[in-house]
Amino acid sequence: MTESDANRISDLLDVAATRAVPVLRGIVGDEKLLGARTPCSExxxxxxxxxxFQVVVQFQELAAKRDADFSxxxxxxxxxxxxxxxxxxxTRKLVAAWGEPGAEDGISGSMGMPARIVGAMALLDLTVHAWDLARATGAAFEPAPEVVEGLVxxxxxxxxxxxxxxxxxAAVEVREGATAFERMLATTGRDPFAVV
Structure with a gap:
């Protein structure tokens, strides 16, 4: 990811959250959906x-250069x-945390990684897991092009x-003509064309 005002992590997180939240809202109160399998076998x-949810909460801490607790x-x-x-x-708190001055600078918490990469990891989870949940529940989901461009x-x-x-x-082979997002999913080990 190259740094610019046009692709600040907080802005991309804001766009990604807008696409992810409706997917999760579609699950509320449906016990059958809550038990459905997802593309994440575990x-x-x-x-x-x-x-x-835990990622969204803990990556607020990482934005502030504090240690996260995933125990x-x-x-x-x-x-x-x-x-x-x-x-x-x-998610609004996550966007705000990564929008704070200096959030994308330096090293983030005990992860020992550049803060901007850590923020991108939160963006990746918010985007890919929204797709996982949409695939599992039959919801519509299409990530914003600028989010995909930033994540690839x-x-x-x-x-x-x-x-x-x-x-x-392991990376999955994709068919000719696959979109950038489908190719990205395949890189993470997901088959974008498989039925859950």
Missing amino acids: YDVRALVNHL AEPDYVGAGDDWADRFEAE PVVEKLAPTAREMNVFG
């Missing part, structure tokens, strides 16, 4: 929502039917290490 819908994942979904409202509120080089850069850490699966 997560059903409920677990993936809880994971994404446990609270059950945000089980804490009440207003969880989608709370998720949306937390980050995904390519992180892919080898992410595969070693089992965060990404």
Whole structure:
């Protein structure tokens, strides 16, 4: 990602959240959907929502150069039917945190990585997991082109290490004419054309 006012992490997170929140709202109150399988084999819908919620909360800490705590994942979904409202509120806090002066500068928390890359990781989770949840629940989802454009080089850069850490699966071959987003999904180990 190159730095410019046009592609600040906070601006991209704002756009991504706008696309992600409706997907999560479509799940509220549907126990059958909450138990559905997702493209992330280790997560059903409920677990993936809880994971994404935790990412949105903890990456606020990383934006402020504080350490995040991923040692446990609270059950945000089980804490009440207003969880989608709370998720949306937390995404607004995430956008604000990464919009603070200096948030994209230097090294972020105990991750020991450039802050801008860490912010891009939050953007990646918000975008790719929204796609995972949409695929699992039959919701419509299309990421904004500027988000995909910002993420593609980050995904390519992180892919080898992410595969070693089992965060990404092995790259999947895609058909000719695949979109940039479909190719990016394939780089993370997802088959953009598979049926869940």
